Amino acid sequence: MNSLFPSIVSRSQSLGLMNFFVPIISIVLTLITGSIIFVLLGFDPLYALYTFFISPISSTYGISELFVKATPLALIAIGLSYCFKNNIYNIGAEGQLTMGAIFGGGIGILFHDTNAFWLLPLMIFAGAIGGALWGLIPAILKTKFNTNEILTSLMLVYVALFILDYLVVGPWKDPFGYSFPKSRPFSESGRMPLLFDGLRVHFGLIITLFLIFVSWFIFSKTIFGFQLKVSGYSPKAARYAGFNQTTLVFFAFAICGAFAGIAGLAEVSGPIGLLYRDISPNYGFTAIIVAFLGRLHPIGIIFASLVIALTYLGAEDAQLFLQIPSAVGFIFQGLVLFYLLGAELLINYKLTYKKLL
Amino acid sequence: MSNTILNIENITKSFPRVIANKKVTFDIKKNAVHAILGENGAGKSTLVKILYGLLEPDEGNIKLNNKDFKVNSPAEARKQGIGMVFQHFSLFDSLSVKENLILGIDEKMSYSDLENKLENISSRYNLPLDLDAPITALSAGEKQRVEIVRILLQDPQILIMDEPTSVLTPQEVESLFVTLNALVKEGRTILYITHKLEEVISICDTVTIMRSGEIIDTSSTANQTAKTLATKMLGQKLDDLKTNYGHIKDEVNFEVKNISCDFNDPFLTDLKNISFQVRVGEIYGIAGVAGNGQSELMDILTGENINIKSGSITFDNKKIEKYGPQKRRDLSISFVPENRLGHSAVPDLSLSENILLSQFPKNNFIRNGIILKNNVDDFANNVINEFKVITPGNDAKASSLSGGNLQKYVIGREISSKPKILIISHPTWGIDAGAEHSIRESLIELSQNGTSIIVISQDLDELIEITHKISVIYDGNLSKPFKTSEIEIEKLGLLMGGKNE
Numbered sequence: 097m098n099s100l101f102p103s104i105v106s107r108s109q110s111l112g113l114m115n116f117f118v119p120i121i122s123i124v125l126t127l128i129t130g131s132i133i134f135v136l137l138g139f140d141p142l143y144a145l146y147t148f149f150i151s152p153i154s155s156t157y158g159i160s161e162l163f164v165k166a167t168p169l170a171l172i173a174i175g176l177s178y179c180f181k182n183n184i185y186n187i188g189a190e191g192q193l194t195m196g197a198i199f200g201g202g203i204g205i206l207f208h209d210t211n212a213f214w215l216l217p218l219m220i221f222a223g224a225i226g227g228a229l230w231g232l233i234p235a236i237l238k239t240k241f242n243t244n245e246i247l248t249s250l251m252l253v254y255v256a257l258f259i260l261d262y263l264v265v266g267p268w269k270d271p272f273g274y275s276f277p278k279s280r281p282f283s284e285s286g287r288m289p290l291l292f293d294g295l296r297v298h299f300g301l302i303i304t305l306f307l308i309f310v311s312w313f314i315f316s317k318t319i320f321g322f323q324l325k326v327s328g329y330s331p332k333a334a335r336y337a338g339f340n341q342t343t344l345v346f347f348a349f350a351i352c353g354a355f356a357g358i359a360g361l362a363e364v365s366g367p368i369g370l371l372y373r374d375i376s377p378n379y380g381f382t383a384i385i386v387a388f389l390g391r392l393h394p395i396g397i398i399f400a401s402l403v404i405a406l407t408y409l410g411a412e413d414a415q416l417f418l419q420i421p422s423a424v425g426f427i428f429q430g431l432v433l434f435y436l437l438g439a440e441l442l443i444n445y446k447l448t449y450k451k452l453l
Numbered sequence: 454m455s456n457t458i459l460n461i462e463n464i465t466k467s468f469p470r471v472i473a474n475k476k477v478t479f480d481i482k483k484n485a486v487h488a489i490l491g492e493n494g495a496g497k498s499t500l501v502k503i504l505y506g507l508l509e510p511d512e513g514n515i516k517l518n519n520k521d522f523k524v525n526s527p528a529e530a531r532k533q534g535i536g537m538v539f540q541h542f543s544l545f546d547s548l549s550v551k552e553n554l555i556l557g558i559d560e561k562m563s564y565s566d567l568e569n570k571l572e573n574i575s576s577r578y579n580l581p582l583d584l585d586a587p588i589t590a591l592s593a594g595e596k597q598r599v600e601i602v603r604i605l606l607q608d609p610q611i612l613i614m615d616e617p618t619s620v621l622t623p624q625e626v627e628s629l630f631v632t633l634n635a636l637v638k639e640g641r642t643i644l645y646i647t648h649k650l651e652e653v654i655s656i657c658d659t660v661t662i663m664r665s666g667e668i669i670d671t672s673s674t675a676n677q678t679a680k681t682l683a684t685k686m687l688g689q690k691l692d693d694l695k696t697n698y699g700h701i702k703d704e705v706n707f708e709v710k711n712i713s714c715d716f717n718d719p720f721l722t723d724l725k726n727i728s729f730q731v732r733v734g735e736i737y738g739i740a741g742v743a744g745n746g747q748s749e750l751m752d753i754l755t756g757e758n759i760n761i762k763s764g765s766i767t768f769d770n771k772k773i774e775k776y777g778p779q780k781r782r783d784l785s786i787s788f789v790p791e792n793r794l795g796h797s798a799v800p801d802l803s804l805s806e807n808i809l810l811s812q813f814p815k816n817n818f819i820r821n822g823i824i825l826k827n828n829v830d831d832f833a834n835n836v837i838n839e840f841k842v843i844t845p846g847n848d849a850k851a852s853s854l855s856g857g858n859l860q861k862y863v864i865g866r867e868i869s870s871k872p873k874i875l876i877i878s879h880p881t882w883g884i885d886a887g888a889e890h891s892i893r894e895s896l897i898e899l900s901q902n903g904t905s906i907i908v909i910s911q912d913l914d915e916l917i918e919i920t921h922k923i924s925v926i927y928d929g930n931l932s933k934p935f936k937t938s939e940i941e942i943e944k945l946g947l948l949m950g951g952k953n954e
Contacts, residue, residue: 338779
């Protein structure tokens with residue numbers, strides 16, 4: 097008789113090519129599971145999937161919206177990959193995004209009646225600084241006090257959100273805003289330029305593509321990228337090589353924070369145009385899925401950000417046309433992550449049923 | 454026969470490339486402390502793992518109380534009356550002593566039953582325990598006590614202790630011996646695995662000596678001395694010695710002076726006042742049984758640990774004890790730690806990428822932070838060709854190589870940068886005979902070209918074959934050096950067993 101529960105045994109050889117298929121397999125399985133959910137809810141699965149995944153991007157406007165959503169996701173995800181490659185689990189990108197929006201947005205509010213070419217670059221710079229500083233807090237705690245960065249970075253998300261909350265109902269409240277919890281709008285030169293008339297896709301996309309390219313270069317060509325990778329694979333080997341791990345932790349957090357901060361600033365100076373409470377539909381958390389779905393690779397992250405952005409759009413359309421709560425979008429994101437982790441496990445390990453005596 | 458509890462007959466167990474137990478046969482008397490003495494790799498652990506149901510023998514049989522004894526798991530072994538206390542404890546740190554005991558026993562028991570039983574055990578065997586203390590708050594000796602009590606709760610006839618004193622303070626050792634004596638008086642039998650000669654003579658009644666998987670001798674300890682035990686444990690190793698001292702210069706280029714280091718960790722060995730000198734072109738060997746401070750010393754020599762309490766390391770007239778690994782490499786010091794996978798090489802990276810773990814100033818692998826891939830690949834190809842590493846190419850993952858090939862590659866990487874001194878730990882550990890031979894040859898050749906070498910190894914044959922001088926490390930102390938060509942094996946054995954006259 098075999099035992100009821102399998103035990104997990106490491107595969108001696110990992111299946112090289114499968115690494116490439118993992119994201120694809122998990123997306124296919126997500127679609128299958130999604131159809132089952134739709135059937136159970138009493139919808140025609142094909143129509144539901146169409147509404148969810150095809151109709152949102154069947155217009156130019158839809159495609160522009162896809163890029164609007166994918167921009168922050170890709171930018172944060174590529175930042176996160178600096179941490180994840182180094183085995184640092186920064187879960188707090190949402191907080192770093194918020195802090196970037198506060199710093200950059202603060203400049204925007206300060207110069208709300210200034211129109212000058214330097215305003216937007218200054219805001220972007222401030223956003224990067226804000227995110228980086230917020231990211232450095234868990235880095236300091238980790239290296240000095242050996243705290244777990246998962247907890248500290250996550251808790252700092254809520255601190256950042258409350259600071260934003262305080263600012264928009266308190267000192268930064270728009271004096272002409274009828275007491276709504278929002279700031280003054282930024283001046284025209286404090287806004288991300290739009291790429292096409294009438295569409296919301298903005299200059300943040302160009303910044304994102306540029307930073308993804310830079311990151312690709314760093315990961316594959318520089319000794320810094322190599323050090324991140326080695327210390328992620330094996331801290332002991334990194335110590336043997338003489339890489340300074342404290343420095344690496346600081347850099348990873350600072351870069352990730354800066355990218356998330358720029359993403360936050362791009363949101364408030366792009367589609368939003370001012371500061372208010374809900375500047376991000378959890379982009380900072382969802383980007384974690386994007387980073388892993390893209391296998392921490394720049395090209396992979398571009399595709400993954402588009403797929404996940406689609407779940408945001410699909411959820412809105414599903415709510416409109418099928419009267420399904422938009423939380424279904426989160427279910428799809430969760431399913432992707434679930435299948436991704438599952439497939440990953442099965443690539444590196446196999447299940448065996450031990451013989452019982 | 455009535456006073457024999459365990460008959461071990463013709464036990465053979467082989468692993469790929471090595472026979473760990475060869476027709477092992479001996480009897481263990483009831484009501485006694487029976488020692489199994491041997492170097493690392495002599496086959497002691499394999500044998501007790503078979504007794505405890507962790508390994509299955511290929512051949513042979515075991516009789517417990519004249520009945521056939523065959524177990525497939527530690528739980529069965531415990532049911533039959535054999536308990537084991539491992540060198541590394543398996544306790545839940547965050548739980549209390551009581552909770553650990555309840556979890557660790559096979560049958561169900563209420564807390565009140567447990568407490569009654571414990572009171573009995575504690576007083577009878579000198580094993581006082583604070584039941585409510587969390588494990589984290591205990592010293593190594595107290596943790597060991599918990600392990601022993603856990604086994605005693607199941608009333609074993611035979612108790613296997615694996616190197617029990619390695620993590621204890623001298624006072625704790627004393628109190629352990631009191632416990633062991635009490636256990637034997639009660640009619641239990643203790644199987645005592647050790648490499649410490651002194652302990653064998655002071656508390657064991659009978660000793661079985663193992664060497665390379667075979668039983669050398671089983672006899673009463675009454676007519677043994679540390680010397681006779683040491684000779685039997687090590688055997689004759691001085692057969693064909695052809696050490697060449699001609700090329701060694703008088704000039705000392707590496708000197709360690711009075712290095713001391715405290716770790717405050719029962720599983721690490723504090724280093725005590727270690728000093729030695731290496732001359733240009735000399736191969737200096739550090740022998741010793743595993744766990745006597747070798748890896749701690751290695752970390753200090755490589756610069757991976759620079760938190761020493763006192764002492765200095767001088768290389769080419771520079772004080773380097775505060776230098777990290779890269780700064781030492783910049784001075785042309787090169788190192789190969791014991792573990793290939795995950796320490797001197799990253800298994801998931803390609804052979805080419807693994808070159809970058811160890812960069813010397815003249816390598817020219819990096820310009821302005823950018824990796825010069827062609828230079829790195831050329832270097833990797835050179836190492837592969839020169840050291841005859843068998844691999845499909847420099848883009849193969851390090852994990853795809855056999856142990857011997859990867860070790861040749863790692864050592865080749867270090868040698869190719871022509872270091873002034875190479876510090877290497879266990880150069881041929883766990884690799885095939887062919888690779889072993891070629892690595893030893895390259896080390897000898899390297900020293901003849903003027904590189905000093907420090908070799909830390911448990912393999913005495915290896916040290917005697919390649920080194921010019923040997924010191925022995927025991928419990929964090931390093932002995933004075935002996936010229937390899939004039940060495941007395943008996944003296945080495947005594948030092949390795951902790952006897953220094």
